[in-house]
Amino acid sequence: GAVVSQHPSWVICKSGTSVKIECRSLDFQATTMFWYRQFPKQSLMLMATSNEGSKATYEQGVEKDKFLINHASLTLSTLTVTSAHPEDSSFYICSARMGQGGDTQYFGPGTRLTVL
Amino acid sequence: QKEVEQNSGPLSVPEGAIASLNCTYSDRGSQSFFWYRQYSGKSPELIMSIYSNGDKEDGRFTAQLNKASQYVSLLIRDSQPSDSATYLCAVFISGGYNKLIFGAGTRLAVHP
Numbered sequence: 488g489a490v491v492s493q494h495p496s497w498v499i500c501k502s503g504t505s506v507k508i509e510c511r512s513l514d515f516q517a518t519t520m521f522w523y524r525q526f527p528k529q530s531l532m533l534m535a536t537s538n539e540g541s542k543a544t545y546e547q548g549v550e551k552d553k554f555l556i557n558h559a560s561l562t563l564s565t566l567t568v569t570s571a572h573p574e575d576s577s578f579y580i581c582s583a584r585m586g587q588g589g590d591t592q593y594f595g596p597g598t599r600l601t602v603l
Numbered sequence: 604q605k606e607v608e609q610n611s612g613p614l615s616v617p618e619g620a621i622a623s624l625n626c627t628y629s630d631r632g633s634q635s636f637f638w639y640r641q642y643s644g645k646s647p648e649l650i651m652s653i654y655s656n657g658d659k660e661d662g663r664f665t666a667q668l669n670k671a672s673q674y675v676s677l678l679i680r681d682s683q684p685s686d687s688a689t690y691l692c693a694v695f696i697s698g699g700y701n702k703l704i705f706g707a708g709t710r711l712a713v714h715p
Contacts, residue, residue, distance in 0.1 A: 521702065530707040531647070531691070580646045590635045590695040592703055597646040 490514050491583050493595035500571055501603055508566045508598045510581030516561035517583035521592065522554075525578045537564050571602040607694050609706035616713055622679040624709050626692030629673070635695035636668055638677045641708065642688045650690075651677070682713045 490513040500506050510520055522534045535556050537543040543556035555567040564583075568575055578599050582592040606629040616622045624638075635654055639647035653659045653666040653675065665678040675694075679686055689708040696704055 519701075531705050533702065533705075536702060578644075578646075590697075590703075591637065591649065591652055592693075593649065594639075594646045 489585070489591075489593040491517075491581065491593050491595040493581055493598050495598060496596060497599040497601075499601045499603065502572050503570055505567055505569045506571055506600060508568075508579055508581075508600075510564045510566070510583070510595050512562045512583040512593075515583075515585050517564075517585065518561060519584045520558055520564040521582045521584070522556060522564075522566050523580045523582065525580060525597075531580070534566075568600065571600070573602045576600055576602045607692055607704050607706040609690075609692050609709045611707060612710040613712045614709055616682050616711070618682060618684060618713055618715050620682050620713075622682045622686065622711055622713070624677040624679075624690050624692075624711065626675045626677075626706055627673055628675070628692075628694045628704075630694065630696055630704075631670075631673060632698065633670075633694045633696060636666070636675045637693040637695070637703065638664075638666060638675075639691040639693060639705075640688045641691055647691055679711075682711075684713050684715055687711055687713050 492511045494509045520537045523531045534549045535543045535545045537556050537558040539558050545551045558564040580597040582594045584592050608627045637652045638650045641647040651666045653668045659666045663680045667676045689710045691708045692706040693703040
């Protein structure tokens with residue numbers, strides 16, 4: 488149980504284009520999902536917290552107009568990187584937390600984004 | 604600022620030995636603690652959670668928690684080369700934050 492999927496697993500795009508990443512909880516309902524970014528040899532950096540049906544809460548320094556997050560259902564959250572640039576190239580990982588008082592987070596497999 | 608501190612390592616242990624990974628945290632009110640393992644290029648996977656003072660064992664893994672000292676550790680018995688990874692300590696911060704705070708991770712290398 489507690490499986491989280493992400494799609495795509497990797498993506499290469501041209502500078503200036505937008506990329507959408509999906510995060511799904513496959514066997515549980517996730518009222519809260521989290522989006523992280525990780526650069527090589529660095530630790531996880533929390534970008535935003537997303538609650539189903541409400542606006543995401545962004546961490547300090549994360550541009551909400553550049554990283555659009557939607558959490559329209561209890562099993563799906565999306566992250567759209569708008570007007571991507573090479574410096575946005577990174578490993579993007581989502582995680583999901585179960586709805587009923589759970590504090591355990593389960594991670595998706597991650598999406599590797601390369602912007603040319 | 605809520606902080607979780609870990610030694611970055613690398614911690615090098617011979618195969619078959621016990622690996623001991625340590626973590627301290629700053630929020631005295633924290634009640635939930637987690638250890639994740641992250642292989643290079645992969646996302647973190649949950650190894651163990653611990654909520655009460657003392658030891659919690661799961662196979663070759665033992666988590667230890669001491670809330671008075673604000674200290675949590677992970678012991679890996681009979682270490683295998685496949686245990687070589689970065690181990691992330693995470694502390695759940697409630698009271699308005701409601702999120703996990705991660706340490707930077709300790710890199711473990713188990714050599715044959």
